[in-house]
Amino acid sequence: MEYNFRDIEKKWHQRWVAMQTYQVTEDETRKKFYVLNMFPYPSGAGLHVGHPLGYIASDIYARYKRLQGFNVLNPMGYDAYGLPAEQYAIQTGQHPEKTTFDNINRYREQLDKIGFSFDWSREVRTCEPGYYRWTQWAFQKMFNSYFDEELQKAQPIEKLIEKFKAEGQWPADEKEQSDLLMQHRIAYLGETMVNWCPALGTVLANDEVVNGVSERGGYPVEQKKMRQWCLRVSAYSQRLLDGLETIDWSESIKETQKNWIGRSEGAEIEIPYLSASGEEEGGRFTIFTTRADTMFGVTFFVLAPESELVDQVTTPEQRVAVDEYIKYVKGRTERERMIDHTVTGVFTGAYGINPITGDKCPIYVAEYVLAGYGTGAIMAVPAHDSRDYAFAKHFDLPIIPLVEGADVSQESYDAKEGIVMNSPVSEEKSVLYDGERLILNGKTIKEAIAETKRFVKEHKLGRVKVNYRLRDAIFSRQRYWGEPFPVYYKHGIPQMIPEECLPLQLPEVDKFLPTATGEPPLGNATKWAWDTVSRSVVDCSAIDNETIFPLELNTMPGFAGSSAYYLRYMDPHNDEALVSEKAAGYWQNVDLYVGGSEHATGHLIYSRFWNKFLFDLGVSKKEEPFQKLINQGMIQGWSSFVYRVRGTNKFVSFDLLEEQYDDAKKKNIYFYEGTEADPVYADISMVTGNVLNVDKIREWTPEFREAEFILNQNGQYIVSQAIEKMSKSKYNVVNPDDICEHYGADTLRLYEMFLGPIEQSKPWDVAGIDGCFRFLKKFWNLAQGIIEQSNLSDLNNLNNQSNLNNQSNLNNLSTPNKEELKVLHKLIKKVTEDIEVFSYNTSIPAFMIATNELSQLKCTKRAILEPMVVLIAPFAPHIAEELWEALGHKTSVCDAQWPVFEEKYLVEDTVKMMVAFNGKTRFGIDFPADADNATIEAAARGHEMTPKYLEGKQIVKVIIVPKRMINLVLK
C-alpha cells in the first residue's frame, strides 16, 4: 500500500471530530497538564508557515503528555479585539465585526488542516459578550479594590474607606470622596501624560511605543496630558519581580522583564533650599539617589522641567530664563528628546544646602532629569555620573572625585567599585548631627552606601527608598473595536454599572473610524446612555442627569481581553463566574505556555499582573499564570527583488547590474548603464531558486505586463534575495495550505520542527522538506511490511496451533531479537529526553536512523512497530492513527501508553572505562562490552589519548559502567 497522505489525513480529521477525541473534562482521577499557545490575532493575511511553529511544538508536547497518562488541556481561541483587527477593517473598509469573523473562519480552516489536538469546544473569542463580560467584571473588581502596601495585596475599597473614617480623613463631599479613592483604586481615572498617536487616533501603552513611534504602523507619538483609565500595575512591581524567581522562563525574557520593572534601591534625602533673599530657608525638596555614598561630591542640584518645584525655587531674576527654557522643552517631541542628548539646562537662581557637608550648591533645571521617576529632582555628582559630568563640563561646575585612583579629568568614573576618599575632605566639612559626623574615607563604595543610608535614616535627613521604573498601564483607547467600559458618569463622578447587568454590549455606530482630535467613535452611538431605573442602555437624547447618565466613550485596549483568557479556557461556558472554583482548582495554572518573545514587556507583564490581582481575590489559584514559557522563534521569508531602471519600464537581471556602496544609506545601490535601478518586490511564487518566471510576473500585475525584461546571457532573469520577516507586503509569504496539499500535514509538522531549535529564528527554506517526506514514506513502507508479516504469522499461528514443533519457529517470528530491541530503546530514550527539553529537531533524525536500521535488520516484529507508532504519534498524528488502526487497535493512538525505556537493552554500547588511582576516579574511553579488564587496562595504557596521563600511574581498578551512569558513579 502506498502512503496516501491525502486520504489518511482527511479520514482522521473527520474521525477526531466525530469521536470528540480531544475533548477534555475535569477528571479528578488523573493528573492535569495545561498546555497553552498565545492565541492569535485573526489578521486578514491568514496563516503563514511561521504561525504554526509554536502550535506544532506545543501540540507535540500536549500529545506526549497525554500518552503519558496526563489529562491534557490544550485549548485555542482568538484575540479578536484591538488595534490590528480594527486597522485591518479600516483598510478594507468593512465593519470590524465582519472582517474579524471572516478572518477567524479562515484561520480555523487552516488550523484544522495541520492536525492539532485542540479542544475546540472550549474556544474563546475576546470580542464575544459572553467572554468580555468577564473582562468588564475584572475591571470593576479592580475599580473596587486598592493595593494594601502592608499586606502587599489587593483589598476591597471598603476597607480603605473604613480606615479613612477611623482616621478622620473621610471627606463629606461626594466628589472629594471619589477623588480621594481614585488615588488608591487599582483601576483608576487619572490625569496623566500619555503617548498620543494622532495617526492612529488613540493613546498607546508604553510597550506599544517603540523608539518614539507607534509599534503598529510606525506613526509619530507625542506626549499629551489626558484623563484616562489606568491600571495600578506599579503597585505590583515587587511581586512581579519576585515571581520571576519561581517560574521556568528563559533568562533573557526574565531579564527583559527585570529591566522593565527596573527596581533600584536607594535613598531619598531632604534638601533645604534658600529663599529668594538668599538668607533663610525657603523650603525643602527631596531628591532620590542610588549612590548615597557620593553625598560629598555633590556640586549642584537638578530639577525636572515638569516638576512643580521649579516654580517654587526660581528667583525673580531667573524667572524669564527659566520660563523660556521650559517653553523650549515642552516644544520638543518625545522622539527628539530620545535621539538628541545635547546638554541643555538653566540656573534657577536658587541654592540648595547639602545636609551632609553644609555646602551651598546651585539648583538647575534640565531636561535630562525626568519628572516621572523618583522625585523629579536629583543631586548631581559629576565625578561619578556621566550625565552630571557632561552637564558640569558644559556649565563649568566643580567636579570633586571621591574614589581613590579614579581619573575624572576626561570622563566620570561611574563604576561602583573602589575605595572612597575626600569624604569628607577635612573633618569640619562633615556636619555634626547629635554629636556624629559622617566619615566614609577608606571604605569600599558598597560599605559607604550602607553607612550613608544608616546615617541619613538615624538623623532623619531622609529615608531608604526603593523605586521602580514600571509605570501604570494606560487602559483607555479612543477606539471602537474594544470592550466598552462598564462605567457611566453621574455628575462627572464615575459609577460602575451593576455587576448583574454585565456585559455592557458594544453599541452599533455609523462611523467607527477614529478621529484626530481624540473624540472616541462611541460618541457617534445614538444609544449610549445608562438608565439607572430600568438598568439598561437607552438613547443618549434621554439623558436627564437624574436617572439617565452618559456612558464612558473609551474602550479597553487589546491587552484587556488577553490578560486572563487562560482562566476562561478552564470553564468557557460558565455564566455565573469567570471560572468555577472546581475548574480553577483542578486546572490551577498553565504548565506550558508557548508564544513569541515580542510580548515580554506587554502581554506577559499585564497577564501576570492581572492574574496576581485575581489571585488576591481568590479567583485564580496560583500566583503565577504561566509556569514554563517557551518562546518560539520567527520563521522568516526569502524576499525576491527585481530591478527597474529608474524612469523606465525596463527590468534588468540582477547579475547585469553594477553595485556601489552608499555610505549615507548604509547599503548597496545598483546601476544599469549608468542609471540607478530600484528594487521592486516580486512574489516568491514566481521565482524558482533565484530565477524569475517572466511569463508569470507579466500576468501578476499590470505594471509588469508591458515591461521589458533584460535577461542575462543564459537567457534567465536573476532576482536578488533577502531574508526578512514574513509579511504579505513583502510578497514572501509561504502558505501552510500549499505545503499540506503537496506533502501532507504530517510532513509539514515534522519539517517545521526539523528546521532547527524551536527558540531560534530561521528562514523558511523548502529545500529540506523532501527529506522529511521521504522519511515518512520509508516509515510507512517499513510499517506496511511488518503489518503484512505479522498478519501472516498470526494466520500460521492459527493453522498450526496443534503443531508443537512449530512453536519455537513462531516465537522467532513474533519475539524481537536483541538488535531490534536495541534500536527501539535507543529511540525511546532519545525521543523522550528530547521532548522533555523541546529539542524536537534532534528527535526526527533519531526516527530516521531507527527506521533505516530496522529496514536493514529486515525487522518484521509488531512488538517493535507498535511502540514506534506511539512514539511518532505526537509528531505525525495522522500516519500514526492509520498504522495504529492497521495494527488492529480499536481505540485512538491518543489513548495508547507512552513506551517505557529499559536500560538493559542499551547497556552494552554505552560502556566506558573507569580508572581509579591515587584515590581519584576518572573515566576514559569507550570499549566494547566484551573486552575483559586486562585488555582494557592494556589498551588504556597504550591509548594515544591519555599516554601522558597514565604514565607512571598505577591503574588500581577498571570498572565498566553504562555511560549515563558515570556521573552517578563519580559522585
Add this chain to the structure above:
RNA sequence: GCCCAGAUGGUGGAAUUGGUAGACACGAGGGACUUAAAAUCCCUUGGCCAGUGAUGGCCGUACGGGUUCGAUUCCCGUUCCGGGCACCA
C-alpha cells in the same frame, strides 16, 4: 553606553552537559534501475598533504591566551552578529 544570548562544513544544524567534532537532512558529485523522465536505491562529500591503492599524516568548532592527560564544551581577553533597555540618578 548597560544587560542578555550567540559564533561549528557549501547550507540548516548534531555532539548524551570535559572524552573518536561534523549525527541527520539539504545541496553537490558519481553509480544502479529505466527507451527516457519522474520516483526509488547505493556510494563519495571539512581542508591540506603523501600514496596506484587499502590507507596514513597534518590542520580544523570566530580570534588570542589559560586550566586539564584531554576543551566545540570550563575560565580570561578581543572581534563580529542578534535581542532587550537606554538620559531611570
